[in-house]
Amino acid sequence: MKNKSYILILLLMITGIIHSCKKDAENDAVQTTPYNLIIPSGFPPANIPVGNPLTVEGIELGHHLFYDPILSSNGLSCSSCHIAGMAYSSPAFVAANGDSISVLQIMNLAFNPDFTWNGQFPTTEAVCMGDFEPPFFNTNMDTLVDRLESSTKYKNMFFRAFGNNAFRSMSDLELKTKIVAAIGQFIRTLTSADSKFDRYLNHTENLTSSELTGMAIFFTEQGDCFHCHGGPLMTSNAITNNGLDSIPSGQDRGKYNYTGNILDDGKFSIPSLRNIALTAPYMHDGRYQTLEEVVEFYNSSVHQTSPNIDPIMTKAFKEFGLQLTPFEKQCLVDFLKTFTDTAFVNNPNYQQPN
Amino acid sequence: MISFLIVQIYINFVIGLWLLVNWQEMTKLLRIHPLLKWFQFIDCFLLNVMQIISAVRRFVTFVSYESESVFIGVFIVVFISFKDDCRHFNGHPTLLTFVKRQLMKKYLALALLLIIASCKKDEDTTPVETSSLSLNLSFKSGSTPLLFDTINYTNAAGNQYSVSRLQFYISNIQLIKPDSSLVDISDFSYVDARVAATLKIKNNIPVTGQFIGMKLQVGLDSAHNISNALPATNENINMAWPDMMGGGYHFMKLEGSYISGLSFPGYAMHIGRNQYLVNCVISHSFTLSEGSNSLGLVMDINEWYKNPANYDFEVDGNYSMGVMAAMMKLKENGSDVFMLQ
Structure with a gap:
């Protein structure tokens, strides 16, 4: 009994000291690794949303999701329209109302203050949210959950990135938010400064x-x-x-x-x-x-x-x-x-x- | 203050509770020994303690108690009442009662001292009392406050114009003492009339007392007006003056459109290059006292277009870029664009 109490007090003191030296203590059960975005010389500071800092695990998940048609119900992935050889753009597509829309490149978006041609969206995440809808992925959230549940790769990656891979207990919005957060992180790493x-x-x-x-x-x-x-x-x-x-x-x-x-x-x-x-x-x-x-x-x-x-x-x-x-x-x-x-x-x- | 503490304690205990409830799943996933549950809980518990410490310290600093012992006294009171709260919250009284008993018996003082000591190096030193002057910028045209994008204003030459962009640097602000000696108070600041956050220029002032005016420059002095000399922020990058045209930065971009017969052409008054640095002198008596002071700094856009010489878009050109005579006229007219109030 006496020994136990010593251990407890010791633990208390150690955790206290650790916490007192941290600025923002985290309650997350998983530890993510901060990703250090290399800012090319002369570039302005990166414009990264407070709620979605770059992490090695988040970027890895986003990287896989970007190339994976698992998100869509029609075989499309982000990479279908954002093709590496075209600086992650692609030729224009025709929207349902007949408008022709030129696909924007994905490049140096960590330094970009507004998104899409008319600057309507404040973050890449906000843009990506729209991609679950037609004419893009037209995602069925129920079958998406099934596909993710049966994928060991994504179960592991989601846990490493967000400490949570209980897809069935997430609301649709929660799951989508995690997906676009990861893709947003990956997209911010695409830096072009060597022309x-x-x-x-x-x-x-x-x-x-x-x-x-x-x-x-x-x-x-x-x-x-x-x-x-x-x-x-x-x-x-x-x-x-x-x-x-x-x-x-x-x-x-x-x-x-x-x-x-x-x-x-x-x-x-x-x-x-x-x-x-x-x-x-x-x-x-x-x-x-x-x-x-x-x-x-x-x-x-x-x-x-x-x-x-x-x-x-x-x-x-x-x-x-x-x-x-x-x-x-x-x-x-x-x-x-x-x-x-x-x-x-x-x-x-x-x-x-x- | 108290409600702030209560909210913090509440939030953290909800998190702690959540961790307890979800622990089974967590341990399965992490394959961690269940004993660590308590570790995690204590961790969370201590997080509260640390937040209270920092809040109390802020409070103590606020009421100017310097003594550590007073602080510890306040802390202990909060700590004890806090512990009673948490017994109701967590539904696991055994551990906490145990911790409380042990802590209160022997180790509380030691643990506290250690925690405080470990905090200490992160805490900032007591702020040095300095006096400061905030200049609050505003813009008008003649007697009308500036409203962007509407053709609403008339300059001395009779051009009716709107403003769509107004960005500039203010540098080398100096206070003029009654004996005409000068007190330097600033380096340089970027101002975008559309961005409220850039409209307050705050500087520490080394002296207080009576002043009879202020000097400042619109633009950057030659020490700063060199390509890439300023930090690479979006603002500075967008003010850059291409190396092919001499390098450095734009001192000011004032753009909009005006009425010319039946059409609405644009105008752009851009100034750059060392010889067009605008020197402004403002005569205005004011007193600055110890602590925080603030003054209104008002730019009258019409003053760019008159005194000593009228600037007419139709005659002098609606674009100053590359036109030496136009930039010189703007520089000279600019000496009285500001007033203090």
Whole structure:
């Protein structure tokens, strides 16, 4: 009895000391391993939701789920539309209402403040929640639970990541939340920062003369691409109107479609230009098939009277477009192609797990 | 304070209870000896204790008791009452009664001292009493408060305009003493008129007393206006001025649209480069006392377009980028954009 009490007091003191040195004590039964996201030089701090920190176990689970059609009732997985070779994008698909939607790439999303073309969603998790519905996975939650229950792999992985694999006792929302949390964690690890242009900036590779000419157009008032696509992320992350349509309608109204504010008419989240050569077609609806067409749009076809058009798009002396010569346009396209990051596309850590 | 403690205790005991109820499943999964149940429970129990300690310490600091013994006294009272609560909560009185008896007998003081000692190095030192000045920024155009995205304002040249973006750096804020000597109080701050969190600039002030004005700069001085010199935050990255055009940062981006005949073209007043750093002087008498002070710092956007020379979008250009004369005009007009209130 006396001995026992000593042990108990000792335990009390030890746990007390351990706790007093911890900032946030965890009550979880499983210990997860924090994942250290490597932030490329010059990048801003990562934007990771407080409730879903990166863990090695969560990322592993998310990685497997990303490539696994187990989540869907139609054989689709995330990787069906987010293909490695296309910088985790894919050609446009046609929605049920006939709208064509260009599939966004998955890349550097840990640094992204808003998601989807019109910037409607604050986190990747919020976007992924919609993917259980048609026209995407059209998931039947009952059969999903059966499939997960019968998978030793996922039972183990869920337990390691969340300390809970009692799928049958989770509500649908709980299970979905865990799935999107894991996939969100995996998606945030996809980092691209090793393009030819990055290597040029790091003085380890040269650009050709046409690429340098293109760079001069890109980073000066001549092409004036940099105001929206400058910086290491190659997007200013603003939501704005680049003058695609004189009178936007339907999905072309962009941010207006969820705010209902007339001042948001025609505004879209500025996409990153990293790996842009791999992510055709272009614009939210995929209306341009090639980079040449995109450059030609900015060169001659911007609708200056589009509502809420960004002031940067309507500069003096540019009422008739950028007026680039065919040679300059080709140089600009050549420069855009230096944003391709083959190390990212071929990174085995992001590809189909074994 | 008390309700805060009660809520904390409650939450943690619910967690502790949950652990007890689910322990069978847990042990099966983890293959841990059931004895550890008590370990886990005590763990949770002590977590409460630690939270109480930190709460009490905060309280003690708040009422300026420096003495540790007073703190321990307060703690023991809380501890004893807390233990009575938990006996009702957990439904397992035997262990707790046992722990209580043992703890209260001999080891309480020792355990407490150890816990407190182990906490101590994490606790911050007593804050040094400093005086501070908060500048609360606001924006107007003439006499009208700024409302984004509406063509609502008229400048001295008669341009009717709206504002869609207003981002800038304020740096090197200095207080002017009655004898005209200057007191440095700030390095630099980023301001986005749309983002409330950037509209309060708080600095410690080394001296208090009477002042007759303030000096500040819109932009960054040459020591900071170098590519990648500022931390790589989204804000700073988006203010970067491309190396191809000289590097450094935009000092200000003021954008919107205006009425030109029957159309609504955009305008963008961007300033950058060392020679266009805007020096502002504000004459205003104020007194700063010990502790926290605050002043309103108001930017009148119309002042960018007048005094000494009117700026007309139709004549001087609706884009200042790459136009030296336009940027120089803005720099000179900018010296009186701010006022204090």
